[in-house]
Amino acid sequence: MTARPESGASAGGLIIFLNGTSSSGKSSIARALLGVLGETYFHMSVDAFHAMRSGPALPPDELAAMLERTWRGFHRAVAGMAAAGNDLVVDHLFSEPWRLHDCLSLFDPSNVVLVGVHCSLPELERRERARGDRPAGLAARQFDRVHAHGVYDLECDTERAGAQDCARRIKEFLPRRRFPTAFEQMTARPASQPAGAPEPARNDIQAGA
Template structure:
């Protein structure tokens, strides 16, 4: 576990969990405009984009999976380290593998994590994937079954049924709620 520097109150993490193309990055940008204090946006795609691709492209499947595992584990620790240094973070992620949530529960001990379920209809996900052109069409649908399987959130929003402004307002209301009742604490108790 990462320790906070002396006399520093850890920042808050608003963790947006949703499948690819569900609107997490757009929502994070909206939150940065709407929140009443400075937050950093750190997304899993941002961390992945820092990795050198030519070398990754040459890896066999097992080595590639290990590289991706290390990248995601490092992402969790980078967010935790920033928060423990007193920074507030909007984190966007995809809990499509159970270990990702379990690892975050461990490394984010002592941090106020607001867990937000970001949902989107299957039809809208498909439309967004086709429109973006930078994703394999069908990735989001393949992630739907596993990403929200843990089932406990502080709040849930639907980017296909609500505006980004309304989603942001709901998340901000939720983030002001009591820390003791957060989903992360309940999930830690279950796991």
């Protein structure tokens, strides 16, 4: 891959997209990034969008439809903020293929830095029990899905580095990021699989929690 000249960059804002299972450390990295980047960034978290919701409990079919509307709205809010020129740190997860495909259709792929946030399943389960605010087994259900697309610009192992180390590593990567980006590669490859089908296995590197 080759570095793209600065003149080829989009006028839109940069999206640092943290993708990992529940309890993998995305939010901790996002908070650390805001402290080390030295520029104005917005942290956009899908959990914050869910927290905006009010109203009565919904039956399962209505809840599922409402959650999908929330995720789709979140993607479009991210796209709109970036299109207006805002730089973003996004905390989300591709636990279903349609979410990735929706983001691929909405974001400027040259302006997305896709960061994989990894952690072993035993450690995820330990963190899940310790925090006590997630359904039991949530991370296990997401584990094989979240990284199935297999392409990243940078990856983190949150058992081997803390949030500050990860944030610094991401910051150091930004001025030397390579093209085509992970989003550009995925946008360009043939649509050989329908939405919802399993996708190729992930690769690994390391970084923080």
